[in-house]
Amino acid sequence: DAKTTQPPSMDCAEGRAANLPCNHSTISGNEYVYWYRQIHSQGPQYIIHGLKNNETNEMASLIITEDRKSSTLILPHATLRDTAVYYCIVRVAEDNNDMRFGAGTRLTVKP
Amino acid sequence: EAQVTQNPRYLITVTGKKLTVTCSQNMNHEYMSWYRQDPGLGLRQIYYSMNVEVTDKGDVPEGYKVSRKEKRNFPLILESPSPNQTSLYFCASSSWTSGRTYEQYFGPGTRLTVT
Numbered sequence: 001d002a003k004t005t006q007p008p009s010m011d012c013a014e015g016r017a018a019n020l021p022c023n024h025s026t027i028s029g030n031e032y033v034y035w036y037r038q039i040h041s042q043g044p045q046y047i048i049h050g051l052k053n054n055e056t057n058e059m060a061s062l063i064i065t066e067d068r069k070s071s072t073l074i075l076p077h078a079t080l081r082d083t084a085v086y087y088c089i090v091r092v093a094e095d096n097n098d099m100r101f102g103a104g105t106r107l108t109v110k111p
Numbered sequence: 112e113a114q115v116t117q118n119p120r121y122l123i124t125v126t127g128k129k130l131t132v133t134c135s136q137n138m139n140h141e142y143m144s145w146y147r148q149d150p151g152l153g154l155r156q157i158y159y160s161m162n163v164e165v166t167d168k169g170d171v172p173e174g175y176k177v178s179r180k181e182k183r184n185f186p187l188i189l190e191s192p193s194p195n196q197t198s199l200y201f202c203a204s205s206s207w208t209s210g211r212t213y214e215q216y217f218g219p220g221t222r223l224t225v226t
Contacts, residue, residue: 034214043115043201043217044154099215101154 022088115218134202141207
């Protein structure tokens with residue numbers, strides 16, 4: 001799996017958009033970009049994934065650059081409940097093995 | 112409600128006393144997996160299962176056993192727990208469609224302390 005690089009921490013004001021970057025410069029053509037988050041010590045929660053195109057669901061938007069070497073997860077209107085560690089992971093969908101969770105970005109949403 | 116359940120949620124035990132952590136999912140998922148999470152080390156996979164009676168080792172399988180006799184259940188067995196197995200454990204499941212997995216659904220976690 002390609003290695004990802006994320007900032008260790010970020011702050012965001014409540015109600016504003018949170019933009020979480022992820023670099024994955026060695027991503028392969030068949031590797032997807034996944035985002036998960038973990039609130040305190042709860043089980044990680046799937047947010048979104050994408051291959052090439054930008055994706056949006058009820059939780060967030062995923063913007064992948066044209067060269068696929070980086071991506072941004074956007075939480076359009078962050079709330080205090082979005083405070084969590086956010087993990088960016090790249091892997092092939094056919095991979096039997098684990099999601100390799102790195103250190104992630106600790107997002108703190110402030111009132 | 113679609114979910115992955117784990118029991119117990121908290122367990123304190125002593126070295127050498129066999130224990131089982133249960134995991135069950137109600138989504139008819141083929142793929143199930145166990146992870147442990149330790150400070151500074153992130154989540155590491157212990158074992159995974161592609162389907163009933165099919166299991167394989169992850170990154171840190173030593174000291175653990177698993178079984179997959181039914182599709183919905185994937186228990187984690189510690190035959191002789193040791194203090195270095197003190198950790199937060201997560202079970203996860205995923206649909207395996209056309210040879211691909213996408214999102215994984217995680218259980219709430221089991222905090223195990225071995226003294």
